[in-house]
Amino acid sequence: MKNILKKIAATGLAAVTAIGIIGAGTALASEDADTLYRSVDEIIESGTINIGVFSDKSPFGYVDEYGEYQGYDVYFAQRIGEDLGVEINYVSTEAANRIEYLQTGKVDIILANFTVTPERAEEVDFALPYMNVALGVVSHDDNVITDLSQVEEGQQIIVISGTTAETYLVKNNPEIQLQKFDTYAAAKSAFENGTGVAWANDNTEVIAFAIENEGYTVGIDSLGSADTIAPAVTKGNDSLLSWLNDEIVSLGEENFFHADYEATLADTYGLDYEDTLVVEGGVIAAAEEAE
């Protein structure tokens, strides 16, 4: 009996310590946020910038067969590196940990196709947008879902944990069963295997998928609100934020993002989407103010 009590006491102590450390750590972090992000000067001085991108979300952030990072986001990241005069250290992120990585200073900028939402804006600081996006749903040709009500009881929609598609469905369609994966690669694979009746993600992504793979149709090409994608920095990192915003505005003058599209996305989408997808100079075509 003594032994058992000892065990309980020991684990209890460990648990309290663990929680204490986590709590203290986060408390400290929010008080002393300086230490968790680097200013522009610090970045330039160190000679390297850490940028979080996707390694498996083609054609926005992915690793090609030569082991090199490519994609619409990465093209922009390259330019940032050049203009700052630093090396780029690409950090592969998952959708669900993008905020974490900024909050813990693991990366300086998130350029992982990050959609701007009010909830996220509470946790990180967004720069000007560089892309338009909405949600889309792709399904197999033999059972095209054109409306969410078509999803029957017991069928599942595949989403990736930490994406706006997930948030949207959890909030607006809680009755639909979700099959969650933590990486794009896994989600795509499962979708191909037919474990879910549809895959909900950014419409740009699902459209690209349907174009590149036979047998799939994007039944819903615009779900939820029209959103934008913007770079994000750790909350409070004003120097980097304003540098980024200035950068985006000046890049607009050379139509940088159009060139980006043509270099990285044209092969997938053709040129039709260019004007709807690209946001140049941080200015959205609609009347809404940019963040």
Place this chain on the structure above:
Amino acid sequence: MSEVLIKIDNILKKYDDNVVLDGLSLDIHEGEVVVVVGPSGCGKSTLLRCINALEPIQGGMITFRGEKIDGRSKTITALRQKIGMVFQSYELFPHKTILDNIILAPMKVQKRSRADARKEAEELLDRVGLLDKKDSFPRQLSGGQKQRVAIVRALCMHPDVLLFDEVTAALDPEMVREVLDVILSLAKQWKTMVIVTHEMSFARAVADRIIFIDQGKIVEEGTPSEFFDHPKTERAQAFLQTFTFDKVEKEA
């Protein structure tokens, strides 16, 4: 001479290329006590283990009342009931009480009732003075007590022959006597036994015949007084020498 219970006929036993028993022949008669002695490694333990087919033989034959002893045959379990064996490390079943240790085989193998087996077990335990330990576990007993239980366990199967493999070699000296006394009383009851031992005075007292084995062959055999007082072969003489000591004379 009484009936031959076990006939060991020209057996060959080897491990890979190492010959341990080399053309050995021996008859064990009913009611006799045969003591096997010899230097370490001479093959005496192996001989016992061949008799109840714990080891296979590569040549020759061993029979019990004319029936061949073969580890792979279907009759081996029946034969083994008739040939009891007690090991140097007693090997009681540690997870069972003393009583259960003794009645397990009679019940499962001979299909005797629990009551019947219990009765006999308790009688035998009483005779060796261990009745009060019947519900204890082996780990609670001393070496000598465990060995006496092992003997009782073998006896409870009503074997025709008992094999003893250096049963006191692992015991503290005080306990050796209590075990040997049990064996002596069995001898008095005309039990047929084959005993491998190093205890020379005991051998002398209990044996009807001494067999001396060296390097896998029988080198000499005879009655105890013949063997101990007038060993015929040089090797037997040399062997017996190892048990006698001249008084130490300190150097000048």
Place this chain on the structure above:
Amino acid sequence: MNWEVIQSYLPLYEKAALLTLKIGWLGIAFSIILGFVCAIIRHYKIPVLHRIVGIYIELFRNTPLLIQLFFLYFGLPKIGIAIDAEFCGVLGLALLGGAYMAESFRSGLESIEPIQTESALSLGMSRTQTIWHVILPQAISSSVPAFVANIVFLLKETSVFSAISLMDLMFTAKDLIGLYSKTIECLAMLVIFYLIILLPVSIVGSIVEKKLRFAGFGE
């Protein structure tokens, strides 16, 4: 610490804990049976089977569960065999666990000296009787510590289930953090729930170990 948040997440964590327990224990149960059978086959060197089992054990002890799950969940459908995530999880755990249990059990078997077998045989017991009455009881009780360790290990391994979309505790915590950013609360609850699952196993294991210790070790 935001207690309201914790309260609102509680049902999700409970659901995840139940899933972890269900798949975990099903997998463990099968792994014990599988391990038992394999250990006997290996120890008694049953022809042909014992080589196959040997390969299985080496393969599954030397590859991580994650890889095995990937094969089962993502790989098999490519050759036409579709299995659902929960079945995959149970199967993966059973196969991985079986390999570990087999080895634990086999060393338990081998720790019972061969003389125990011999002493039973000399009494005229058959091989089967010897295994059933003498060897197994001792082998099982001497394997218990290793068994308990394996069980705890397997329960912890369930944290990789997120890879195949199973909402276990780990994934639930991660997902909630990704959605709502309440990191401390989510992690704290994660730790507590794992403790709730693992501690009883450890405790029961200790009790069982003590009870079975009569299978005397040493004189």
